[in-house]
Amino acid sequence: MPEAVIVEAIRTPIGKRNGSLAGVHPQDLSALVLTALVERTGVDPAIIDDVVWGCVSQIGDQSSNIGRYAALAAGFPETVPGVTINRACGSSQQAVEFGFAGVISGTYDLVVAGGVEVMSRVPLGATRQGGVPYGPAVMERYDNFEFNQGEGAELIAERWGLDRHRLDEYAARSHELAAAAIDSGAFESQIVPVTVPAGEEGVTREFAVDEGLRRGTSPQTLAKLKPSFRPDGVIHAGNSSQISDGAAALLITTPERAAELGLAPLARYVAGTVAGSDPVFMLTGPIPATRKLLKKSGVGVDEIGVFEVNEAFASVPLAWQAEIGADAGRLNPLGGAIALGHPLGGSGAILMTRMINYMRDRGVRYGLQTMCEGGGTANATLLALAG
Numbered sequence: 001m002p003e004a005v006i007v008e009a010i011r012t013p014i015g016k017r018n019g020s021l022a023g024v025h026p027q028d029l030s031a032l033v034l035t036a037l038v039e040r041t042g043v044d045p046a047i048i049d050d051v052v053w054g055c056v057s058q059i060g061d062q063s064s065n066i067g068r069y070a071a072l073a074a075g076f077p078e079t080v081p082g083v084t085i086n087r088a089c090g091s092s093q094q095a096v097e098f099g100f101a102g103v104i105s106g107t108y109d110l111v112v113a114g115g116v117e118v119m120s121r122v123p124l125g126a127t128r129q130g131g132v133p134y135g136p137a138v139m140e141r142y143d144n145f146e147f148n149q150g151e152g153a154e155l156i157a158e159r160w161g162l163d164r165h166r167l168d169e170y171a172a173r174s175h176e177l178a179a180a181a182i183d184s185g186a187f188e189s190q191i192v193p194v195t196v197p198a199g200e201e202g203v204t205r206e207f208a209v210d211e212g213l214r215r216g217t218s219p220q221t222l223a224k225l226k227p228s229f230r231p232d233g234v235i236h237a238g239n240s241s242q243i244s245d246g247a248a249a250l251l252i253t254t255p256e257r258a259a260e261l262g263l264a265p266l267a268r269y270v271a272g273t274v275a276g277s278d279p280v281f282m283l284t285g286p287i288p289a290t291r292k293l294l295k296k297s298g299v300g301v302d303e304i305g306v307f308e309v310n311e312a313f314a315s316v317p318l319a320w321q322a323e324i325g326a327d328a329g330r331l332n333p334l335g336g337a338i339a340l341g342h343p344l345g346g347s348g349a350i351l352m353t354r355m356i357n358y359m360r361d362r363g364v365r366y367g368l369q370t371m372c373e374g375g376g377t378a379n380a381t382l383l384a385l386a387g
Helices: 026-041 066-073 091-105 136-141 149-159 162-183 255-260 286-297 316-326 344-362
Strands: 005-011 052-053 082-085 110-118 196-197 202-209 244-251 267-276 306-309 366-373 376-384
Touching: 005 026, 005 255, 005 344, 026 066, 026 110, 026 244, 052 066, 052 091, 052 344, 066 082, 082 306, 091 110, 091 244, 091 267, 091 344, 091 376, 110 344, 149 316, 162 316, 244 344, 267 286, 267 306, 267 344, 286 366, 286 376, 306 316, 306 344, 344 366, 344 376
Parallel strands: 052 082, 052 110, 306 366
Antiparallel strands: 005 244, 005 267, 110 244, 196 202, 267 376, 366 376
């Protein structure tokens, strides 16, 4: 069976809500990483078989198959197609999985996968305006429960006995690790700077550093924040992921084709899974997805050197860790979405870009990535360092 490898992975810096990227159209932001991908690899875009693009809120600036128009905005030949994927927060991780599957099956020879979300321009929940997403059959099945990720995060904290202080400790850790990563230059090689307007005079500047980080965040400062979903709850803005803007892209092919193109693989695809879970708790899917992946791959949890578990809320990776038994020091070692942000449709590709670069820089053999997703599903992907 053919193998699939990643030969390049890049991302934009992550912009905070109404921050540096708020004035950039999602197609243009997508085009930026697509253009940078072919420039870095020297690949003729005419030989790319498809652009598989994740995006959650496919309305307004992100409507009409943004994957296709991103490729056109990047100046790719009209012969290069594009498709847009929505698996909620895991959209671009699913896009990458479809890229792997296409290469392994022979459908693709060379494919770009990734995603985008500019939540400053297309707000969370925009696609639900004027409609009801849950029909009578679903509502009846779940006793008319109002599906809500924040409430799901609260339910997870209850079930796994995670109190407010524990969640805030984890959130502060995310900022501390992200600050260390930024200060050490860990993200510099993977980030494509974005030229953005600065100030009323329209002077441009180069935006190149993730801007959601809040230095000096501590459990004590977080303790002052009000709960977001329950009056006596434990989930609040400080231990939840940030509303953000960003994009990322990966180039996937076979080892043989990479050699023909003079490209050195960064990572090799080992296995991937998708799993469903209780849509009321909603965010526990990474637990069964990871178990399924470990069984499928035959790789033990102790063999894996880095775990990227999306920090939708602090209760999600903490419950996952409690069930999987992963080494805490290997979990999100560069910080996560609590500190750096969560641009929905781009997050899966952004996490994978961070993980691959961490594996390369540290000589880590295996990396596992998993993301919870709205509706109670989750993706999990296992990669091996190439070479």
